[in-house]
Amino acid sequence: MNMGLYIVQQVINAVSLGSLYALVAIGLSMVFGILRMTNFAHGDMMMVGAFGTLVLGFLGMPFWVAALGGVAIAALVGVIVERTAYRPVRGAPDVTLLLTSLAVTYILENLGILIFTSSPRNFPVPDIMNQALQFMDGQITFTAINVVTIALTAVSLAGLGWFVTRTDAGLGMRAAAEDLGGARLVGLDVDRLIVVAFAIASAFAGLAGVLWAAQAGIVEPDMGFTPLLKAFVAAIIGGFGSIAGALVGGYVLGVLEVFIVAFLPSAVSPYRDAIVFAFLIAFLLFRPNGLLNRTQEVKL
């Protein structure tokens, strides 16, 4: 086998996985940046997005319309959670916020189990999504889902980049992330900005959920748990609270995980997550603030 092509193949896999981590990590970092709050319920927006898509599909919508609807439902649920659960305890000690978000996680996951049961369900996608694309006599192979994942992530990130650098609301969000009190002082409507942040963060997680489910072929109520942990790692690698950092961290993590499996002896593969977390600890010893510190986040 040609080593160069093998590396290309692994890079494609890594970018595809990294895109999902980045989509989830960005929302986590965005909310943390403004509210200094670690939102454990963020991963559940993946579940909401995927189940939303599934239900709308059952109702007869074509897949792409249903997926868009699922993302919108995730955004809506994120906003509702902020209004009903987080806003009333805003300003309370950090531990209160943390426990509130844990409670929201349990409520959402149990709602998911009540409605859909805890067993995994098939997540039907159009046949074209599972089609394998082969190049170089099959030495480079990827499915259409990989392409769709990478493309949709790129479009979303470009849209987000435009939003935070070119719109007044985006500018306001960056200001609020830097100094919430200062943002109030210049007369920014901070409550509105927080709603916008939750809507975007949840929509991104919802999109990640749809793509995750499409790759796995199944949905289940606790599907967001593992990706959430990975997104934490990604966000911390990049510098928690920085949008650009979460993006970089997501792809670093994707590369790390794929390459550990691809280039280390196969006996090591089962320890992939252990190696990744060991790397995180070692990394934090040297760069406790992550790859990008907060003052650089404007350069998204």
Next chain:
Amino acid sequence: MPEIARDAAAPILAVENISVNYGAVSALRGVSLHVNPGEVVALLGANGAGKSTTLRTISGLIRPRGGAINFLGRRIDGLPSARIVRLGIAHSPEGRRLFGSLTVAENLRLGAAARADRGGMDEDRERIYALFPRLAERSRQQAATLSGGEQQMVALGRALMARPKLLLLDEPSLGIAPILVQQIFASLAELKQTGVTMLLVEQNMTVALDLADRAYVLRTGEVSLEGPAAELKDNYEEVAAAYLGARQ
């Protein structure tokens, strides 16, 4: 327009008998003051006398325990600060509180965040650049990379971008090279000429009294002296006594 405003009888801001507590500590005890349209009023006093607290209470960052604040005939104590900014009070805070990772131009733009009418923003920015030419040169630079004096100019410019009816200035001279203090106060004098109403907190008594029409001296949360700036300037001993708390 400035001349008409200056002659209007009703004060633009009336602070009546406000009290503020920080926990068990009382920071303000029955402070009353007023600002007339077109006037520059200085709020003097030693460290911890309650000057910044007074400004922070006016702009809604702190809720007073008692008393009332009226702005343009409307009660504003208890309103959220975003509303108060929208009504026309811009606050250039102590320590400037710029958004350091954002550029000078972005900081200025944020100053207009609460403005209902977004028209004329470019003209306003040009006017601020004319007032502080240094900012025009550095408009694309991150605010955190500027010197203290330049940052103070950004803070002033940001407050002006709100087109305020009343400008609250908290220690514009703090931590700034003397030459820049002169420059900034010269710009403030220019602003005064155009009819901008200001309530100015300062520890630097001389520059403050040169600029102001009237002044109040705060001591341990109470007004200990008030009067026209010109009179206070000629009566340094009385002012010093009001600062330090010797009996008059």
